[in-house]
Amino acid sequence: MSSPQRADRTSPASDRAVTSLRERKKAKTRRTIQEQALRLFAEQGYDATTVEQIAEAAEVSPSTFFRYFPTKEDAVTQDDYDPLLMEAIKAQPPDLPPLTTLRAAFRTAFEAMEPEELDRMLSRTKLTTSVPALRARTMEGLYSTIEMLAGAVAERAGRDPRSPAVRTLAGAVMGVMLPAMFTWVEHDGRIPLPVLLDEALGYLEAGLPI
Structure with missing residues (x-):
């Protein structure tokens, strides 16, 4: 006969609820x-x-601020989009070509964002394009995103994420997305960002015809 559970012990379900x-x-x-x-x-x-x-x-202390954002710049440049994008990439059918996979993943990730989140992204993008210190931090983030995309593409294709082909593809994707972001800012968000990004990636997928 099993002994009753002690009152000071929590079940795995309770632990998960507290953690959540x-x-x-x-x-x-x-x-x-x-x-x-x-x-x-x-x-x-x-x-x-x-x-x-x-x-x-x-309504927090400065020390609490620094627990979430190491610097003032980080309050602008940090976001939670990379994990969402990675989930969208993993959810794509395995037989899709790499560029088609990324285009579909970006479409899925950005279309799922709430209007309030897109408004915050627009505010952040305006700041990063106008404040010199933030532009420098943004470049660091771009490098990280390129490496992340390269890793995701390499994993699906069974390739080395450091190979020139994989890194070039990831860099090209970010390269066509930046002008789309600039256009979004220029129009103050009136043109939906998912539309601009999908159009830019469509040009890349078609070989950048002019």
């Missing part, structure tokens, strides 16, 4: 900090806004 609740709270805090940062940057300007002001607006 903590993760949701962390995600909410992170989102609130970033939202307040973007609001203050728009109202006061990036350089004139301090971490202390952002923390006060988000």
Whole structure:
């Protein structure tokens, strides 16, 4: 006969529930900090806004801010899009060509975003294209995204992610996406970003005809 479960022990299901609740709270805090940062940057300007002001607006301490964002720049440049994109890539049929796979994955990932999230992305993109310090950080992020895409393509194709062919493909994808992002900013988001990205990747898939 098994002994009754001790009251101070939690079941695996309870552990998962607690962990899920903590993760949701962390995600909410992170989102609130970033939202307040973007609001203050728009109202006061990036350089004139301090971490202390952002923390006060988000109702957290400066130390809490730094737990989520190591620097003020990170409150603009960090996002959660890469995991979503990776999931979309993995969900594509295995027989699709690499470029078709990426185009379909980007379409899936961006079309699933809520309007509020796209608004935050637009605000962040405006800042990264206008503030020199943020442009430099954005370039670091681009390198990381290219490596991520190269890894995903290589895994599906059974290739070396460091091979010139794989890296060139990943770089070309990012290369055609950047002008689409610039167009999105120029039109203040009036043209849907998923439409612009899909059009750009379609040009690349067709061999960039002019």
